[in-house]
Amino acid sequence: MSRLYIVVESLKDWTPYYPSEDVISFEDYLALPINKNDRVRLINLCRSYKYLSKGYYCSLLAEARGHHVIPSVRTLNEIEKRSLYSLILDLDDDTALSALKKLANKPDQELTFRCFFGKTSDPDLEPLGALVFEKLPCPVVEVEIEQKGGWKLSAMRPISHKGFDDQEQTLFANSLDAFSRKVWRKPKERKKYRYDMAVLVNPKEEMPPSDKGALKKLAKVGKQLGVAVDLIEPKDYQRIPEYDMLFIRETTAIDHHTFKFSKKAEAEGLIVMDDSTSIMRCTNKVYLADLLRANRVPTPKTLIVSKGDKQQLLAAAQELGLPMVLKIPDGSFSRGVVKVESPEELEQKAHTLFKQSALLLAQEFMYTDYDWRIGVLNGKPFYACKYFMARNHWQIYKHGEGSTAAGAWATLPTYEVPKVVLNAAVKAAGLIGDGLYGVDVKQKGNRAAVIEVNDNPSIESGVEDKYLGDELYRIILEEFIRRAEKKHNS
Known part of the structure; x- marks a missing residue:
């Protein structure tokens, strides 16, 4: 049970x-x-x-x-963006039109209703409520539709059960009771459609995951393999349906156009890296910490601390010892990661970071001269780098006013990587998915500790490709091709 x-x-x-x-x-x-x-x-x-x-x-x-x-x-994430939920809940498709049949004779030009686990207070809206819940399963949502040559979805928002009147409380309770007794099932898979490669880049990004040299090598190898590589920018969102594949080479985030591009590409049937699920799982360190801990992947000792609980913060410092590390959930390139060395500094820096997030990660401080970065694609390691700490600093990147310094690096074949590091990296990546990941691992003797899994790992000319050369790009492109052919033949 x-x-x-x-x-x-x-x-x-x-x-x-x-x-x-x-x-x-x-x-x-x-x-x-x-x-x-x-x-x-x-x-x-x-x-x-x-x-x-x-x-x-x-x-x-x-x-x-x-x-x-x-x-x-x-x-x-889907219900937060109109561009996404309108795509998912298309009122012009056959299923939606069938659900809207009972509204054909309604004189209203606009309708607002609440959907409680698929149930509504208006029987005529019940089929539409069921469709809303099937496509976007959320306990209570408020939906607005309007007549514009047919019913169109104008707004959707999740609603808290607090503040309901007596009638809504009864409907909410009955709907919750009926739902919780049902067998849960996943919503039906949305149709996928189409097969040339778009590479999303942002010329304004200060620290992009791929430099111009790497992008040129990708295009050159793509041409050899019969893949036309086209660089697109954030302004090219509407062009996504022109392509068969999307390779995101801009730093990703959930509340960001990169996630929107990924979702749109998936909905249009493109082969996508980074897929939206990997973006969601990798860009939040709180999720990663719990995921790795639940699956017994070795990591530095890590605790989750909640905003407003000073005793929890002090207890974390006592358990982990000082110095310790505090992290916001969605920082990148060492941003939002601080080392604290005293109770006073802990309280001060935690106060600052809690302005950005309700939860923080408190982590054991584990200094090493370098971090391993293991590139994993479809569950297999294919490149390895050592990223050394920035000069006179405890992180790879040292951010100063108006400049960022980085440590040295060394690239080597995966067979030279200690097995304990390689095994930890592969296991961690496997929990995220089968995409392209860069797994950061610290090593002290026989101990390996996964720091994080990056869904959008750096691939720069003369760095990550130093050992494999063009073969690195060939491996990535051949995986795109394999997936596209599998989809085409299915």
């Missing part, structure tokens, strides 16, 4: 409803022991699902722990 948890931001939020042992607070869920053998279903009813809110983290950590959660992080 599976275990059901209904997570609320505060137990006070559940006051209007019958008490239940299934209802727990977000803090209680955060403290639950992780057992990968448990089958857990989770209904996330936190007050807000905004990026980096407690509701967002609830779904994020549930997925890291292998729990089946509604709403999923994928749904939260």
Whole structure:
């Protein structure tokens, strides 16, 4: 049997409803022991699902722990952007038109309704409510549609169950009860469509993952393999359907156009790296920490600390010792990562970082002269680098006012990498997916500790390709081709 948890931001939020042992607070869920053998279903009813809110983290950590959660992080990201949810819930397709049949005679030019686990207060809207929940499974959403030569989706937003009137409370409770007794199933796969390679770059990016030399080599090898490589920029969003493949060579983030490009490309049937799931999983260090811990991947000792809990912060310092490292969840290139060496510095820097996120990572300080970077593609390691710390600094990158210094590097064949490092990297990458990843690993003697998995690893001319040369680009392109041919022949 599976275990059901209904997570609320505060137990006070559940006051209007019958008490239940299934209802727990977000803090209680955060403290639950992780057992990968448990089958857990989770209904996330936190007050807000905004990026980096407690509701967002609830779904994020549930997925890291292998729990089946509604709403999923994928749904939260989709429902946040009109361009995404309009693409997913297309009211002009046959299924939607069928659901809208009962609205044919309604004189209204605009309709706003709430969908409670697929149920609505208006029987005429029930088929549309069911479709909304199938496509974008979220406990309660408010939907606006309008007549513009046919019904069009004008707005959609998740709604907290707090503040419902008596009628809505009854509908919410009945819908939740009916839903929680059903067999959970994934929404139907959206249709995929099309087969030339678009490479997304941003000329304005200060530290892009690939330099011009690497992009030229990619185009040269692509031509040899029959792949036309075309560089596109953020302004070229509407051109995505022209291509068969999308290779993102700009630093990715969730609340960013790179994620939007990935989602759009997937919806159009392109072969995509980075895929949106990998972006979501890799760009948040809190998710990664829980995922790696739950699957027993070796890492530096890591704790999650919550905003507003000073005692938890001090306890983390006592357990990890000083100096220790604090990280915001979505920093990159050593940004948002600080070392603290005293209780006073800990409190000061934590206060600053908590302005950006409700949760932080507190991590054991593990100094090494260099970090390993293992490139993994489709579960196989294919390049290895040593990135040395910046001069007189404890990180690879040292950010100063108006400039950034980086340490030296060395590239070598994967067979020269210690097995303990290689095994940890491959295992960590496998938890993210089958895409292209750069896994950062620290090594001290026989101990290997995964620092993070990068969904958009650096591939620069004369650095990562120093040992393999053009073969590195050939390996990547041949994987794109393999996937495209598999899709074409399926």
